[in-house]
């Protein structure tokens with residue numbers, strides 16, 4: 001089982017006929033096993049669309065997405081199971097939880113479907129409760145959080161739960177889409193540190209989408225720069241930050257004087 005995710009000649013369009021719009025055009029990008037790859041670029045450049053395509057929320061019009069040797073674009077059957085090894089965490093954690101289910105129930109659902117995917121029977125309720133408590137501890141939340149409703153948590157706590165739920169699926173890849181931008185600055189750092197620690201410990205690969213170049217510099221091994229649906233530059237984070245090759249990357253970096 002591979003943690004390598006590659007987008008091959010990927011194009012994605014929205015709409016039809018006269019309103020056809022190409023959001024992603026002929027993108028070749030590989031997230032190597034175990035690396036954190038930043039994806040940056042102006043608003044509307046197609047970053048989220050690429051990530052959404054990897055989890056089946058956007059349909060490629062051309063090209064394909066591979067997890068290791070398995071194609072996960074247009075996934076069916078076994079491929080669909082494989083695609084669930086790619087987990088996405090969104091900007092707004094509120095919208096990803098059923099408001100009428102406790103945090104424990106939400107994580108439990110993810111655990112059960114992970115077992116279904118692996119073809120193993122889920123452990124008994126009691127063992128799953130222990131696993132939920134361990135997952136909550138892993139994201140530095142008290143196990144009692146399981147009894148609470150999503151609305152009773154702060155944004156930072158909800159985002160930690162979203163991380164716990166994502167790792168409960170034993171992911172090969174995590175797609176993190178602006179996961180700290182809705183959070184108060186004071187808690188952004190702790191959520192990022194947590195994710196980075198878990199990434200080192202569990203070895204998943206991560207696509208880290210962000211507008212914040214300072215954060216990208218701290219978190220990412222490599223960075224890819226998008227503009228108007230196309231990839232303009234990919235390289236080691238420090239190389240791209242210190243010696244950007246493309247004019248557009250130079251402009252992006254110049255706009256953040258602290259870099």
Ligand SMILES: Nc1ncnc2c1ncn2[C@@H]1O[C@H](COP(=O)(O)OP(=O)(O)OP(=O)(O)O)[C@@H](O)[C@H]1O
Pocket residue numbers: 014015021023041042043044045046047048049050
């Ligand atoms: N469901 C949709 N239907 C039509 N157009 C869409 C849809 N989703 C996104 N788009 C358009 O596709 C383009 C790329 O959007 P996308 O969300 O991928 O950009 P982004 O780089 O992630 O932007 P941001 O940084 O603002 O999140 C935008 O022009 C957007 O308006």
